[in-house]
Amino acid sequence: MVAEGPRDIDGRGLDAAAASDRGRVDLPEPERSPVWQLARRLLLALGILVATVALVWFDRDGYNDNGDPTNTVSLVDAIYYTTVTLSTTGYGDIAPASQTARLVNAFVITPLRIAFLVLLIGTTLEVLASQGREALRVLRWRKRMGQHVVVIGYGTKGRSAVDVLVGNGLPRESVVVVDASQHAREDAHDDGFAVVIGDATRREVLRRARVADADQVIITTDRDDSNVLATLTVRQLNPDAKIVAAVREHENVPLIRQSGADSVITSSDAVGRLLGLSTLSPTLGTVMEDLLTRGEGLEVAERDLLVAEVGKPPQSLPDQVIAVVRDENVYRYFDPVVTRLARGDRLIVVRPAQERPWAPRPGTHGETSADEPD
Structure with a gap:
């Protein structure tokens, strides 16, 4: 996402200020009055x-x-x-x-x-010292980076995606935000994330975010053409990273998949479907919203198959199984291929976001999974 920030305190123009900050790593600091x-x-x-x-x-x-x-x-x-x-x-x-x-x-x-x-x-000494401290912090940060998550575009979608990851145990230190917007930079700092300032379609900016060492990359800018170009650049720098990208228009899904994205989410279609479901059935819309909301009510999760569940039909498990992942293929729970669960399967389930005494959550109490050695 290429966004223009406000004129800075030195009176520089938007382009000059953006050029001086491009690719700079900006780590969050506690606020001091x-x-x-x-x-x-x-x-x-x-x-x-x-x-x-x-x-x-x-x-x-x-x-x-x-x-x-x-x-x-x-x-x-x-x-x-x-x-x-x-x-x-x-x-x-x-x-x-x-x-x-x-x-x-x-x-x-x-x-x-x-x-x-x-x-x-x-004042002079503090400026010099702060520059030295910042350089040292960035150096330490670069040494710690690896198998991290890079989030390109920190708007509503980017913040929501990171919120889900952090809510599921990802350390904040393992998230790097790439954005050129001053507003996005401030939001990311307030949330405790490191920020690389600049246009994510530029190789140098992505290199500073250590995209080549990232485990996953989430691309959520506001423009489909920027998403496509960012996806191409990320895939060239890191052939093994899992790339999840959002597009506004459904017609751009094949293009961004060809660019190297592993998963593509059509934001406008998803919102439109939710609006349509809520119009036809407000209760159905409420349930769908509940599934998409983290930390309360119901949640959709993926978990390992347990040893005690091998050979059973998906419908007999305590969790509400909606799909089975076998050999990298996804099968609906009613598909004849997965009539009986086998070792190596993974389950897509609907379960309580917080465990209840009357609704246990299998796979969260140290049980042996089916793909672990006996």
């Missing part, structure tokens, strides 16, 4: 200033004031000495004379001076 950061720095600087004034004032007998005939150091002199010392100005009119005062200056006030200077130039 700028006001709190500024207030914290000011409080720290004020604390250093007050602490140093107190040190000088309590040890005032150890200092000489060359500009005062009585050679005494007042509170005002302590404040004056502290400010010129911490700012490294050092006029020399007030100086430590006793050994105690000199030791305090060497081992206490000098570190306080360094801390004070760091706070004064903290």
Whole structure:
């Protein structure tokens, strides 16, 4: 999806801002209030200033004031000495004379001076440090990546797809979002996902997302032509990845399948069918919506066949079996080919999203599956 973000704070145009960010990896960070950061720095600087004034004032007998005939150091002199010392100005009119005062200056006030200077130039140092930290975080992220999921396009469909994956146990660190939209980037960060900024039809952008090492790729941009081109590029970079793509128009399904997609979902047709079912039968529409909603009511799931279920007909199992996967082929539960279940079969079932005492969920209690060795 090629989307244009707003003009940035430096006044650059949309194209310039997008070009500078293209392909950049952007990892989520916890939000910190700028006001709190500024207030914290000011409080720290004020604390250093007050602490140093107190040190000088309590040890005032150890200092000489060359500009005062009585050679005494007042509170005002302590404040004056502290400010010129911490700012490294050092006029020399007030100086430590006793050994105690000199030791305090060497081992206490000098570190306080360094801390004070760091706070004064903290903005510059923080920018440099944050850039270094970000580079280190990206480097560590790249080392951890592998067998991850790349989501191209973080709109409504992309967010829903990721929500299902995370809800079924996929770690958030294993999801990488690719999108050029500023709004999508912010949404992905709020959800805790790493973002690669840029056009997913470009090889360099996909390489930064480590598509070549990805286990699965979900393509959900708002344009079918972008989906086709992104699918072609992903398939060339990773011949083994499972690619699931969404298209808006049914007529584009054969094209995106030829481009290398393993599964294609027609979003407009799916929504239209659900609307039609709800119109003909509101209760049927409610059930279909329930099946598509994660975490409550009913869910559609795929699970292994258990040892105790080998040789039984699909209709006799506790789960409501609707299809059987055998040798990579999908058979309806009533197909004569799957009259009796065999080792290696996988079941597509309808079951409670959350297990109930009266509705157990086979395959979730450590049972031995039929494809495991006895």
